[in-house]
Amino acid sequence: MTEDGGAGAADAPAKDVSACGQATGIAMIRVFRHYVPGSLVLLSILEIGILYLAYLLGESLRLKLAGLVPAPQASATSEAVLYALVTYLAFVSVGLYQRHTALDFRETLLKLFVGLFISIVALAVIGFVIRETPVWRSVLLVVTAEVLVAIPAVRFVFARMVDWSRLRHRVLLIGNGGLVDKLRALAARREARFALAGQLCWPPPADRERKREDNPVLARLRETAADEVVVSTTPRDPVLVEHLLACRLAGYPVTQAADFVERETGRVDLDLIDPATLVFAEGFVGGRFYERLLKRGFDILVAFVLLVITLPLQVLIALAILLTSPGPVFYAQERVGRGGRPFRLLKFRTMVPDAERDGARWAAKKDPRVTPVGRFLRLTRLDELPQLVNVLKGEMSVVGPRPERPVFVEELARQIPFYRERHAMKPGITGWAQLNYPYGASVEDARVKLEYDLYYIKNYTLFLDMLIIVQTLRVILFADGAR
DSSP, X not given: OOOOOTGGGGGSOOOOOOTTOOOOOOOEEEETTEEEXXXXXXXXXXXXXXXXXXXXXXXXXXXXXXXXXXXXXHHHHHHHHHHHHHHHHHHHHXXXXXXXXXXXXXXXXXXXXXXXXXXXXXXXHHHHHOTTSOOOHHHHHHHHHHHHHHHXXXXXXHHHHOOGGGGSEEEEEEOOTHHHHHHHHHHHSTTOSEEEEEEEXXXXXXXXXXXXXXXXXXXXXXXXTOSEEEESSOOOOHHHHHHHHHHHHTTOOEEEHHHHHHHHHSXXXXXXXXXXXXXXXXXXXXXXXXXXXXXXXXXHHHHHHHHHHHHHHHHHHHHHHHHHSSSOSEEEEEEEOGGGOEEEEEEEOOBOTTTTTTOOOOOOTTOTTXXXXXXXXXXXXXXXXXXXXXXXXXXXXXXXXXXXXHHHHHHHHHHSTTGGGGGGSOOEEEOHHHHHSOOOOSHHHHHHHHHHHHHHHHHOOHHHHHHHHHHHHHHHHTTTTOO
């Protein structure tokens, strides 16, 4: 199957597409306002089922070997559901369902081991707190062995027997110019979830006479076996609008380029938007009173629990800083918060005293100002733990755009459009940009991170906050985006 766009895509063998336009590519699935890859949703459902059945089988083997009477079905089922959900969340937290991980067998094995270890610890804690739902250690040993065989086997079979390229969502682009190159680059990535099936310039060439009742867009869709139409700009030609409406009525989704790129990449592409696009866009509900109230309650709960859990660790970190480097344990620095209001952000000190005697500057990799303990704290993001106090004070949120210093905000706002819009929500300890983009120290890095921040602000839901919090463990464990 060719994934080339332009005229060459017309030569690709077409799928058997029905007149109603339903094709075989797996599209993104919308969960609240956030899009999740359909292929990974299917994989998640399959593996949750494997985890559930593995626990039931392990429980059955334990009872048979011990010569015990089987427990009531409801009890075994509830324990199996608990095991499946906790283990699945552990898998999500270590990034087992990232597209590049699903395509890399060795990375899958590594994250599978880490995820299972986390799930065992979590289940032990749950079993200690909620004694009515015990998960037996002997069962966990058997189930862990089963899962270590079953999950890699399923993924190995899928990798060998399923042609993932044929499951890619196929797109017909109406337009030309730089957007074609952008979509080609996105489709060429190994982890891409769509293929550029073809391109149709509008208006069509003058020498291509067509009757008004002919629909070149619908014809091109069927010719290239595409699943969706992506339009480069808002169509103003009434003939094109009529053709696109016919495509919608035939069952084909029609999407503007900015929305399509946002959906596929998880960021708002600054090259494809203007102020009017943001004004009339769906989303941006984080400023509503009840949304702010709900988020504030969630922040207080999460921050308090994390502060209690991590207090012994924070004491050890403070001692390590005191014993290895002269100077204070904590470092307070002015940052820009919601609405552009400044506040004092707390961190564990990771640099030598007077690190900025020559003025503020971007942090860099292998920065000589960073202490040995500070390097470890930055690598694991543990230097951010004191910001839980900022969250309880209402200056920050657990999840949100990372706050910047006023001097950098002024500089970046002059060079990057919509930069001040990131202050529409409280800054966070972790965020969507931190999950999806490595640490950077340049204007271009700040621009890409802003695109992720705008996606978060535009599509904020409590579900997205919880998803980010769960996946932050991956950033800590595998040092993604470490400074």
